[in-house]
Every structure is written in C-alpha cells, then in structure tokens.
Amino acid sequence: MNCREKVLELFFEALESTESNLNGELQDNTVLLDSGLDSLGFAILVARLEEELGFDPFVEMEEAVYPTTFGEFVAIYENRAK
Incomplete structure (x- = not known):
C-alpha cells in the first residue's frame, strides 16, 4: 500500500471514529x-498515520x-516517505 492509499484509508477511519x-x-x-x-479528527488521523508509517512529518x-x-x-x- 502506498502512502496516498494509507492516508485515504486512515482519513476515512478518522471520519468514522468521530x-x-x-x-x-x-x-x-x-x-x-x-x-x-474536525480538529479532533485530524489529531486522530495524524496519530494513526504516525503509528502506521513510523513518522510524523509535522514534528520533523x-x-x-x-x-x-x-x-x-x-x-x-509522500515527500517525507521518499
């Protein structure tokens, strides 16, 4: 699964969870x-992406x-994953 697909998957997961x-x-x-x-949803999304991808580009x-x-x-x- 590429980075875009993972972001999409977790975006929809965050929508559902909120x-x-x-x-x-x-x-x-x-x-x-x-x-x-909303902001809580984005926090969940970024946290889940860090768990799945192993990095948080915003912190870096x-x-x-x-x-x-x-x-x-x-x-x-995508740029950070390269």
Whole structure:
C-alpha cells in the first residue's frame, strides 16, 4: 500500500471514529477545513498515520507548514516517505 492509499484509508477511519461526514467527494483540491473532519479528527488521523508509517512529518519540519487542501496534506507525507 502506498502512502496516498494509507492516508485515504486512515482519513476515512478518522471520519468514522468521530462520527463525521465527508462533505462532498474527497479530491486533491478539497479544502481540509471543508472536508468534514474536525480538529479532533485530524489529531486522530495524524496519530494513526504516525503509528502506521513510523513518522510524523509535522514534528520533523524545521519550519511549520499548514496544508490547506487534501492534496497538500498527502504531499507532505509522500515527500517525507521518499
């Protein structure tokens, strides 16, 4: 399973565990704040990704980056995995 697939899997898991609903279809240009996942959901997502992938790119960054779209979020994980 590649990094994008893992992020997708755990994104939907976080939606389910927080009883949230996806607002529309999840695409790379989906704005994270409009995705249906709240701050608790994102905390769960990032924690689960760290468990599964073995790293948290946000902790490792020298300069903080805050992705605004789902595609940017995935790209942060994909770039770190390389």
